[in-house]
Amino acid sequence: MTELNTRSSFAVQPERVLGQDQSSQHRVCYRSNPLVVRDSTRIYHDKHPLSVTQLSANLIRVCLGEPLIASVAVLPATIPDHPTDLPNRIEWSWLPDDQWQIAVHRHGQGLATSRGLYADSADGLYLYLALPDAWPVYGLGEKTGELNKQGKKWTFWNSDVFLPHSDATDELYQSIPFMTVSTDQGWMGIFLDNPGRSRFDLSLTDEVCISVDGGALDLYVFTGETIGELIDLYTQLTGRPFLPPKWALGYQQSRHSYESGQEVRNIVEGFRRHDLPLDALYLDILCMDGYRVFSLDPKAFAQTPELVDDLLAEGVRVIPIVDPGVKRDPHYRVYQQGMSADYFVQSAQGDPWQGRVWPGESVWPDFFQPRVQAWWQDLHRYYTDMGIQGFWNDMNEPAVFNDRMTLDADALHHIDGSAVAHESVHNAYGLLMCESTASAIVAQCAQRPFVLTRAGYAGIQRSAAVWTGDNRSSWEHLRMSVPMLLNMGLSGVAFTGADIGGFMDDSRPELFTRWMQLGCFYPLMRNHCAIGQARQEPWCFAEPWTARVRQAMHRRYKLLPYLYQLFRDAHETGLPILRPMFWLEEQVEQTENMSDQFMFGDALLIAPILVAGGVARSVWLPKGLWHSLAEDRSVLGGQFVLAQTGLEDIPIYLKAGAILPLAPYRHSTARAQKELRILIVDGAEHGRMLFRDDDGLTVNPAENRYARLSIGYHKSPAQVECHLSLDRSYYKPEWQLITLGVPQAWKGRPVLLNGEPINGRSKVDGLRCRLQYISPSAWL
């Protein structure tokens, strides 16, 4: 009889780990439920229990020690349920010599072998795994540096880092202890589930040391044929990215801080006057009454309900900041409520833990308690009653103005009936705050949530979008954003962005323009700027810069149907929106650490200009044909090309044969999209695509209440046959017209739509469908 670590049961759903082959099973108990686990063994190593559980054919869990709390990352109901006969089956075995060892096999070959387990309770737990330096490592969430994370020691401890982030910066706001390894026989993923301080030391020679300061060394080891498979598995385990409302994919404007309702109105007016799109505008901390959360300045923001209404009518959402620090003010309702119900994190002595942050002396809600989450959720009525539908969670590492920059190590959270020291669960604080915020929107607005967060932990993709904190207006930070966002995507967090233009320091026209040209491809497109810095609303640098910036911003809106499609894919499979170049062709040495260009979905290759004065750059084109957007011609891949470019634009390539859903420009997603454009990129004989559309707001997309448009084409020397079929039974899209944009090169060949020559009267499911010969740049 084998016993599963009882704590592990919070994460693992019993039914899902049932094995097929009864004979090799061990019976264990899960509270009152009988649990049958295949190949699970629990032994004692030193004084620490060690258990290995095969959760599916390509996923095992290795847990050394006892987790202190139920996992906040791993979803109870979603342990991957994979067939047992996968080609990339993972196996493990004990090598019981003096030191217990674990060996991970794939196709019967050794993939990773532990070199002993160090279990020293005074000093945390350590596991050494063989890992050749030549195997690139990706993921690790929000980290500085290049794409490949090999060669450094990485620490996971959510930190507010105001000093300029550099390659030497280790801890940042988010902690996602998940790494993917490109081995010489497929991919391996390792997720360390521990919300205290942990480390992946990749600076060692041919091995990695995984360690935790306290709690359990709770590892999930995955294998897969591709990195996409690993991310799929990882986001089954920790949850899929939430499907955002469409408006959140529009352009977002922020500044620390717009100082009055009137200033906000003027800013919105500026967007309209300059023919620039806008979907959301942020209110930073100066909107509050003395930095009290859930309050507004009684003078400057007295008319906020009217402001929110008027802006909504203009298609602009107002997003207020909500920080976790609650001002210690006996006359303040939030403080009073929290005190009388004991909602705040406690000190070791048992009174509310106090520290200084923006409001002065403050206390922090203990989000680990469901009742505190519920209270906090309810406090959002203050805003949702005004029509506010999105929130910004900052300072939730949590950041405190003290030497430690956070709560004391021994501050206490109350979790499932026990008092747990802050340092053991620090990294989970922001995630739990965001869950409370997101649930407020769902409950009070009956809409999909939009929460933007700075801090997070594995699983944050379920409830919030992430921005990368206090960057600077510098070329280094423009460049750094690319590998950082790529690796966040490879860590399950698809919805990310860096502050466009840079937060600290003054942006300059060229840097700002280059940032917008890159930023229109960030999943989150938000311009934000610090107090006291030169203004950087998109028209601030005057002509000819504004025209260039406008082109990038308009491009974003033209791309929205394609981007929304990518978000839906992310929501269903976990796949990132920004993809490193090796995504398209693995085992190509050039792309292993390529940190300065990327794929936006599978169809668009983006090569941003990342240096001052840059007017040309080399671009790696993967094998196959590519269509240069600027030059409007096909270019052969499998090589570097030198792309010339002006200040007007950056080099962009479309994959030959791709089909992209696009839209005409409109200045807000609230404006009806009357036309759907289907762009067919030249260079292939045939192609297919399924486009799904919905209202972009309904909460439960699992109902599959979307319209489906499937498109296929086949080109022969004599003609081109296009097949379109549209199913509008579940949702009637806004668009009343479909325009098929086909290559100029197709001219002179008849184009058939569903078997008939396409003409002015052609229809698909009752909708008009017309043909245009265009160059992609006309629509992008």
Ligand code: MIG
């Ligand atoms: O201590 O709310 O990263 O985006 O503008 C700084 C003021 C607090 C930090 C955030 C930044 C925000 C700022 N906040």
